[in-house]
Amino acid sequence: MNKVDKSKKTVSPEGDAPTCDSSLVHLEQVRQVQSEIVTTEKAQQMAQFFGAMADPHRLKLLSALVKAELCVCDLAAVVKMSESAVSHQLRLLRNLRLVKHRREGRNVYYSLADAHIANLYREVAEHLDEV
Amino acid sequence: MNKVDKSKKTVSPEGDAPTCDSSLVHLEQVRQVQSEIVTTEKAQQMAQFFGAMADPHRLKLLSALVKAELCVCDLAAVVKMSESAVSHQLRLLRNLRLVKHRREGRNVYYSLADAHIANLYREVAEHLDEV
DNA sequence: TTTAAGCTTGAATGTCTATTCAGATGAACA
DNA sequence: TGTTCATCTGAATAGACATTCAAGCTTAAA
8 A cells, every 4th residue: 555656757758659768678569558557546446445455454354254243342352452453443444445334332343344345355365275 | 564463462361251351242252253263374365465466556567467468668668667666566476476477588578377366356446436 | 420331543653665776687699 | 708688686765554552432321
């Protein structure tokens, strides 16, 4: 998770002819691919999403929530973190819509936002077993 | 992407009885879930993987490689980064087996390691469009 | 209405990460 | 063999992130 595009490097201005700073082996292909790749905005959005899952503690929280809806103090106990730390992480997951929450009395219960998240989690877990 | 488990917090030692530092609303459920969640090792492995996709520049590289096999200088041109920066990022992706490479003369061509990566990429891209 | 439990929050600190820069490697070509 | 091109690498700097600590809400029970 980082900023992005405080970059405007010195790369061939993609303007004309086979000019280039440090080559460009396949100019045509570069142009074509350049027009097809993901936009910076979308890439940032995706990076945020992947970033949310790029932390062992958050993955443990998610793997717990795959099993059951749990309140903060229980989650803290399950993953052995302080409640404050868990709360910070849950806020992040909440902001990115990976989890949702509801209040019941003094407790706040968290659960996965939707089935996609669980599926994605499982897919990667299985992918890594294959390799 | 971070270290993990230089943590051993002060949470109920999960050992015995209904003891607990700061409550524990559902002791039984906590025990059960605790036995079912992902291991720390696996969580770290998954975090590394997600971490590899948690950067806009790397996502652009991957989205380019979804379209075509490309050499380093072309990739640099496509995503408008220095070749050095691209090389650093590709090394990371290579180490985590997201991409593979082959040398041809003085050029090194990169491509996606397998179909899983492309699928995962597309899934998340689409998921984010839904919301 | 006091007190406390459950959760959230902001600031501060330590750690990790990405880029840049300079230099090194390996392959091709003169 | 010497030179150039394409890529890689290590060190250093700057920026991002996670946890802790202390304090602030909100709800329920005394």
